[in-house]
Amino acid sequence: MSSQTNVNTSVIEDFELNYESSYKFENTIDLNKFELIMTLGQGSFGRVLLVVSELDKQNYALKVLDKSQIVKYNQIRHVQSEIRILNAIKHPNVILMYSLFKDNSYIYLLMEYIPGGDLFNYIKRFKVFQEHITLFFAAQIVLVFEYLHFFDIVYRDLKPENILVDIHGYLKLADFGFAKRIQHRTYTICGTPDYFSPEIIQSKGHGKATDWWTLGARMLISFY
Template sequence: MSQHTTQYVFNSKEDYNITLDNMSREFEERWNHQTQSPYTNLENYITRAVLGNGSFGTVMLVREKGGKNYYAAKMMSKEDLVRLKQVAHVHNEKHVLNAARFPFLIYLVDSTKCFDYLYLILPLVNGGELFSYHRRVRKFNEKHARFYAAQVALALEYMHRMHLMYRDLKPENILLDQRGYIKITDFGFTKRVDGRTSTLCGTPEYLAPEIVQLRPYNKSVDWWAFGILVYEFVAGRSPFAIHNRDVILMYSKICVCDYKMPSYFTAQLRSLIESLMQVDTTKRKLERGRQ
């Protein structure tokens, strides 16, 4: 079934909390009305090229038949998903992609399947990974970092309002569109939860202390990871990267928040990172006071 939908249109005169409430109602409607993917293979699309190969499948460039729109089709082998125990992850990712609609998040356009494969049809985001761009320029200045960080913060705020924990924030999961704006992708670790959960998942350098310590945690783990991300934007590496060859040592540093702030960080940047990278989760927040 095609999910072709327009993105939410913002009204600058409307209070943003009202906007988020409206988005929440629309999200609930989509979340509660999931449909199975039809056995139509890619018969409604023309395959143009292979864009890349990942751990669990191939991403192809496709064009809709009878139209001019191009999309990215994520093709995943059912046999591989079962063998690698990724079935639940893929179902969960599809569920989130189908329900979420926000300018800085990837969403599901369509989904189909055949006997051997599952296909997720996604918007074509052709600006590459933020990770690759960041590695090329090595460091962002603070104005540059603020541009991307503001978009990530809004995306996390939206997800948290929808009771979604993202749990895998890092530059590799942020794409750039043709205008230079971000799209967060890869929702395999995203979980819908009202309170706390305790699954160990994520990328080691970005894990919050409570995840490392295998304690129950809430959405504030995303704000810790956001602090790491902002630090990495400007410093060129994450605060615990110097220990990444000794994961046990790195985890011990994370648990007590033992890292060095570069001297060239401004007072405002230091304050932001310090407010996010708090071991005490009750103190962990954005400076404007929202979690």
């Protein structure tokens, strides 16, 4: 996975990779100890791979972030924030980050593998959900938001593509790239335009309420 880059990535070498954590693996993992199975997803700054560890023979999702692209698109703070938040939180409806390591070109996040895929594909397949399923899904998101907001963390990018479904039908919130710890208000315009709350569109500043608006006014409509 190594490659050369013409972009000076030294500005992101201060990522907090070594804070106290209960990582499943050490942050000096040898990538040769993982067998690549397939690509699960592709994004602007990297991709997510399905890998199998030789250490325990378990499946994992390996999120590979390209340092040069992070710098090019000025996403350093977003990536730093995602790493800190995933390392700090633990909730049954939030995807787990098991370990974090890096080389000269990439940052690697070893994540929990959720084989059920994302909620967007379920919506495409079933078109609408029965009421009890909608309530079941919505309740899980409510629990996650209550947990995050207790720690002043605002998610800011709720959409079906960021919600994974495990083999038992429970949800796992993923992709914390736009999540941020906000005690009052912030004026950053970020997220997915189709799911922007009015205060983000109007640049009036936003806080925790933006998550609730997205859930109520956008997500539940897609469920029905």
